[in-house]
Amino acid sequence: MAYTANLGSHQQIMIANQGKQTLISLLSSTPGQQQSQSSSFTTGNWNKPPHLYQTELGFILEINSDNRQHFILIQADTNSISTITAPFLQNAILVNLQSIPDSNQNRLEFEPMQPMQPMKMGNMSMSMNPMSMKMGNMSMSMDETKTPQPTKRFCTQCGQEAKIGDRFCGSCGNKLDN
Template identity: 60%
Template sequence: MSYTANLTENRRIAIANRGNQTTISLTSSNVGQQQSQTTGFTTGSWQSLPQLYQLGTNFVLKINSDRNSYYLLIQAHGISTIPAPDLNNAVEVDLQKSEDSTTIPHKIEFEPMAPMPPMQPMKMGNMSMDLNSMSMKMGNMSLNMNDSQTSTSTKHFCSQCGQKAKISDRFCSSCGYQLDR
């Protein structure tokens, strides 16, 4: 047998009994986040339906089994056994029988995440990077990954020895290597 109840708008409990074991699952959900906690107790076989009571912000689950009566305190961050509490001021919470008695349901619908806004250009001193246009500038040098623009260097160097060359030079003045055009 399995039973469920909504504790709050975003918090749900599922209770199941399999043989001598009682399993309690708490599921909390917010937009884009879900947390689940499952705890098992050896209670014996249930002799009657479990009863759930609300005491302020906490809940108490009463289980009558073939061994004893058990009381479980359900708080925001945990589940623990407690001695029989005073339930005179408690409000009973309706438990709904689950269709599938072999599993504890955890189905919670999520909203899709919104796309991130474009990154703003980053600047540090005389250096700037813009990931949207894939460009980087530092001083008088620039690197641009945009296909519509090509970057040209104003300085020329020999590919053989690395010596600086004038744009009009056909051969390197240092090593004589023929310069590329």
């Protein structure tokens, strides 16, 4: 079983039950940069679908498994995922979780969405394709920009081939356009 939900501001959460583990992945994507963070907790097998709530603290995931409830606090803005004791959910807003079909689940497991996972350490982050790197407020990126290939030029007067940079035709002396 796996579920996904949109947390707003380009963030997405994925929740999966693998064996006795509950795996939580937080994906955030902004143009040209993608970050992910995963945590897993031993919760046992789910006996019903999880619930996700939006609260003042952050998002709270409720897992019902074997014989107890687990609550996990997800603070999307700080990328923090941690277990908490039973919270007050009276004023919480239930977030709609979408189930991921098994076929897609397998695809996610065996074929990572991108060849290399972006890395993030403190305020330094790096991502591939195109390669870019960010440290604090300094950033660099490498992009394959094609240098324009020089094309052949011909004299408009006599048709003689002219060299790049020639200002006048070597054959008839006609002034060449740039």
